[in-house]
Amino acid sequence: MNRYTKPAIYLSLLLMFGGVARAQEVTFTPPFDFPITFSGNFGEIRANHFHGGLDFKTGGTIGKPVRALADGYISRIRVTHGSGYVLDVAYNNGYNTINRHLSAFVGDVARRVEDLQYEKETWEIEITPEPGEYPVRAGQIIALSGNTGYSFGPHLHLDVFEADTDDYIDPLPFFKKKVKDTTAPRAESIMLFPQPGKGVVDRTQKRQSFPLNPKQPITAWGVIGAGIRAYDYMDGVHNRYGVHTVILEVDSVEVFRSVVDRFSENENRMINSWTYGQYMKSFIEPGNTLRMLHASNDNRGLIDINEERPYRFVYTLKDALGNTSRVRFTVHGKRTTIAPVEHREKYTFRWNKVNYLQEPGLSLVIPRGILYDDAYLNYAVRADSGDIAFTYQLNDTRIPLHGRCELRIGLRRKPLEDMSKYYVASVNSRGKKYGIGGKYEDGFMKTTIRELGTYTVAIDTVPPEITPLNPKQWGSTGRIVFKAKDEETGISSYRGTIDGEYALFGKPNSISGNLVYEIDPKRVERGKHVVEITVTDGCGNRTTEQFTFVW
Incomplete structure (x- = not known):
């Protein structure tokens, strides 16, 4: 074991088994008085974040009574564009919950919210009641289900937090006796990730996806990582869900395990490091400290293909109720020349250092701890005549960052005196611009970014x-x-x-x-x-x- 594995395993086992024990001791009343089915489960892969809870189906309708899970009190009340009507409840058993996408509050809470909205003349509001101001009992109706906020259909999103740690935890163990499920997860395809300058797959250093039963043998040499695209399913519904546990063995020896049972708010964006699209990587990038990932070898779960022989890969997939499936495939070691990475040192960012990029009209500072791995930038500048600023391609594909960093872009000209009309724009692969804000300061537009992509400055004078x-x-x-x-x-x-x-x-x-x-x-x-x-x-x-x- 190395620094990536041993402390993380001990901490995760402590948290996992402690959490399991507490979950077994605690009982929750279901939020609804009808049979439970889900449209989404805990930890599903979402853009820039994990799905933090369970999505309970409500029969395609809104207005279903939502019940308190235990005795406690309402701790926060919100109306937001992101989650709609939101109700937080602190329970006496050591857990807190957030109920999202509600259609309405009830009783005194509903009246207080409406009064504050008119007082502040805004739809979005937040109230933090005194503890015990709104007590609740198990089974009490506390709100009505809905389809508000960023919601694609009627449902209740329920987050459960461990009060001691403030970690998001999987709510399913509290309701498993109410859930019938005998369907195991199913894989769709695999992906192999040759490490830059260290490995090749089928004679290339590009990542490649493969069907579960490839027609041609897969060959590799050097250091590679593996990943799998798989989903869980449940009896009687057509939805697909995230996979709770993924175990990778190579030649009957475990090299990696992911257990999607808890994460902190700070770990949320680390999903960008663990996943590539819908593929779950079975290795850990050096800047990724996500506790649900466990490497069992001394190489962060990466595999060294250094012998000309077959390497037997076995994936074991489990859901939260123990249903299990397996996927087997073979990678054939084939000696191949591995070319070093061609890069310009100026445009190479190291994951464990502070990185600076100074170019004419551009300033970028990336603090230490923001990158998950070394980044070899495909940097380029475009200068179209008449543009307000150069267009800066930091990289041709987006590289997500764990936090924000400061970006400054200089103006080539100022056709407008009103600097409030200028904004920094993110430019996608088709050339479309999306505003990300920014303020003018000493000849530059300054903003913060959360990914290395393509940026420029534009003007917006067109009213909505x-x-x-x-x-x-x-x-x-x-x-x-x-x-x-x-x-x-x-x-x-x-x-x-x-x-x-x-x-x-x-x-x-x-x-x-x-x-x-x-x-x-x-x-x-x-x-x-x-x-x-x-x-x-x-x-x-x-x-x-x-x-x-x-x-």
């Missing part, structure tokens, strides 16, 4: 567009709905009024992005009214529209 949706039906449905759109820097704020008085417009579902006001008969009388909506983008461009309706 506002489109009324089905305005003839507003009176009959009691819902006023607008579509607000901005192509460059996005919608940063909105405000609506009816007859000059503030109206509680919100963005209940961030997938649709519609701005919605549910007409409140306590605040709006029957008759003809004028609704005014103002929308502002990230560069301060503003659009205001007025419409009349009869209710």
Whole structure:
């Protein structure tokens, strides 16, 4: 064992077995009084993060009563664009939960939220009650399920935290007696990762994917890593889920194991190091300290193919209920010349150092601990005539960072005096620009980035567009709905009024992005009214529209 494995294994075993023991001692009432099924499980691979909890199905409808899991109290109340209506509960048994994507709060909580929204004139709010201000009992209705925030359909997202550590933990053990599942995980394909300058697969240093039963023998030489794309399934539903445990053995010796049972908020972005797309790597990059990953050899789970013979790989896949499957494949050692990495030292970033990049019109500082592995940048600069700034390709494919670092891009010219209209843009492979903010300072636009990609500076002077949706039906449905759109820097704020008085417009579902006001008969009388909506983008461009309706 080395520094990557031994402390991590002991700590993880302590946490894992301690957590299992506590989970076995604690009982939770299910959040619903109907049979439990899931649309998502703990630890699924998501963009830049792990799925932090369980997604409970609600029969395709909203408004299902959500119940307290045990005795405790409501610890936080929020309305956000990301998670919609959110309720945090602290339980007396040492666990805390977050209920996300709710459609409504109930009782005094609902009244307090609405009062604060009108007081602050904003849909997004946060309340931290005093401990015990809103006590709950096991089975008590605390909210109604919904489809709010960044949600693709009606469901309840439930996060469970261990109060002592504040770790996200897998909630499934608390409900396993209520869940029927005899279906094992299934693999779809494998991927091999020759290490730069140290290994080759089928005579190339490029990563390659293979079917489970390749038609041609796989050959390799030198140091390589393996990965697998696999999903779990459950009885009676068509959803696919993340795999709880992945074990890799080579020639009957375990070299790597991942156990997706807990993670901290600080570890969340480490999913970018552990995964490549939907592939789970069976090795650990040197800057990745994710505790759920365990290398059993002295090489971070990497395999040294140094003999001309067959190497027998076996993957064991398990779900949280113990259902198990296996995948076997062979890699044939074939002696091959391994070319060193061609790189310019100036554009080589080391994972365990502070890295600086100074170029004409560009300044970048990457603190130590932000990179997961050494990065050999494919750096390039484009200078199109008339551009406000050069376009800087830090790398041709994005390299995710564990935290933010400062990027400064100099301006070649300033066609506008109003510097609030300038922004730093991330440029994708098709040339489309996405605003990431930034402020002007001494000839530079300064911002922070979380990945090494392509960046430039652009100007946004175009105000957002506002489109009324089905305005003839507003009176009959009691819902006023607008579509607000901005192509460059996005919608940063909105405000609506009816007859000059503030109206509680919100963005209940961030997938649709519609701005919605549910007409409140306590605040709006029957008759003809004028609704005014103002929308502002990230560069301060503003659009205001007025419409009349009869209710």
